[in-house]
Amino acid sequence: MNVCVIGTGYVGLVTGVCFSSLGHNVVCVDHDLNKINSLRNGVVPIYEPGLKELMTKSTKAKKLVFTNDLEEGMNEATILLIAVGTPANKDGSANLTYIKQVALEIGQYIKPGMTIVTKSTVPVGTNKKIKQWVSFSSGHQQFSIASCPEFLREGNAIKDTLEMERAVFGVEDAQAELALRALHKPIRPTIVVTTIETAETAKYAANAFLATKISFINEVANVCENVGADVEALAQVMGLDHRIGTSFLQAGVGYGGSCFPKDTQAFIRIAEEANYSLQIVPAVERVNHEQRYRLLTKLKKCYHTLAGKRIAILGLAFKPHTDDMRAAPALDIIQTLLNEQSSAIAYDPIASEQAKRLLPDVILASSWQEAVRKADAVLILTDWNEFKTIDLEELKVLMRDSVVIDGRNVFNPEEMKQRGFYYDSIGRTQVDGRASKQKARPPSFTVQTGTH
Incomplete structure (x- = not known):
């Protein structure tokens, strides 16, 4: 044709x-x-x-x-x-x-x-x-x-x-x-x-449903943190039900990009113009907006103030395999850090060119190592494969303080604890291995003398 x-x-x-x-x-x-x-x-x-x-x-x-x-x-x-x-x-x-x-x-x-x-x-x-x-x-x-x-x-x-x-x-x-x-x-x-009307509605309905799955699993994750459950295992259990499926059940800092934020808002307006007030979709939006700020709440547990702290941001795109930063959680999180007088240095394997335009006040690193050097804390906002293979010993040596707040559940909490990190993720138990790691000493031996 x-x-x-x-x-x-x-x-x-x-x-x-x-x-x-x-x-x-x-x-x-x-x-x-x-x-x-x-x-x-x-x-x-x-x-x-x-x-x-x-x-x-x-x-x-x-x-x-x-x-x-x-x-x-x-x-x-x-x-x-x-x-x-x-x-x-x-x-x-x-x-x-x-x-x-x-x-x-x-x-x-x-x-x-x-x-x-x-x-x-x-x-x-x-x-x-x-x-x-x-x-x-x-x-x-x-x-x-x-x-x-x-x-x-x-x-x-x-x-x-x-x-x-x-x-x-x-x-x-x-x-x-x-x-x-x-x-x-x-x-x-x-x-x-x-019909044309059905086709026009289909995209909005599909995206609203997928956005709902993301916000739902994030709410479940927040409950998991309070009751000691593991959202990763729970999502696996849920996903094995073929009626639910595993897609879009990855807990994190919420959705972004060019479609879900725009299409959920537009769907709400479409319904209003048709004299119907949606109840679920506005709640999905609200949960998604609040979810990205939970990372900052987790970070503030570690420090009395964020002023003067050097925060490394790993991941700027709203998801891996794209350079799209439209409505990305990183934008709101970084702006809040800057408002609280933190310094932010960020690294993304692909989205750096977009970031130069959208985040002019942020230092952009050329590698994750450069980003985390002398950082008080690391925030992981995009689950790039590169971040999943980070050498944790190298990460610990480069950082000033071993605080990692993981918005994409990239690392294993128990391993992070064993490596001496303070590690908080989404829907899983927060761990702190810093004290035990610092106290660890080579075994000492004493010679006891006495009569036989």
Whole structure:
């Protein structure tokens, strides 16, 4: 198929690259000429494992091209995929400014028989608006409209596209369904054909449910700390029930990123506009917000004041295998540390470039060793594999005080105690091995004399 993808953000670029790798002829369009020139030169603006290699392969095969000219991009296309941003307004609702701009511009160049598919996450009713905007701008040309939400996980987006488990086709006519089936034919996912309104709601409902699992296990973890239970073992027990499953049952400092925070807020607003007040989703948001500050409460147990303390932050991205720091727990935690007159030095294997822009007052280290050197405490905020293999003896030698607050349960509490650390994690028993380690001495021997 000849495909035009409008928008080269995370969703648009991954979608365009993956579908071109399947043999479709894809043109990716973006009004940002600097971005287009960078993409033409092989520069990928986001970190996603495997994306650069796949993009290079498709461009060399002439299956993927980039342009800032929408008319050029639409010239031979039979299907258009809208993948522009829908940032949150101040009230949490989705901002449709870019969607409207694109729809009006599409109308100028649309040809009879084209299918317009929305990949962007949009509120219920948006596709009807898109149809009105395109129709008005085109002089009432004949075209089809559809909603096909993406379910990508950052860090796994290539696999989630090329091996997608399900595809949701929200359509209003056979033409749109046939176009979407042809687009997805090389992948062969389970296909659900439904109404546009159902498809629009599906992404919000799915993300709200996954966010609920995260906040739920974090609440369970907080109870575990008070009763002496272990949330890791408990989550395993829960996850073995196939009705629950193990996914998203990892206790920690809460979720972040571009989807869950934005989509839960937008879902609340969608419900309000439909005259229904959600009860669970606002609670999920509240738990998630409070969870990140529990790490600071744990840290304050160790020190009368955080003023003047040197705190090392390991991990800035909201999760591993991405450089995305949008709504990352690290942002709120670091800002609070700075407000309390601590000095923060941070290290992330991938997200340092993002951090330079978002955290100008924070020292960025080039290695975990540099970050922890002479640190009073270490906070672990992202469970990168690199951190799971840290040499604990080296860590202890480099630090000023052996305090580790682990927001991702990277280490084993008993081992940390044996190594002489004060160690507090999420949903597990806090341990302090500093005193016993300091008191430990080589065994002494005494010679007793006496008569036999």
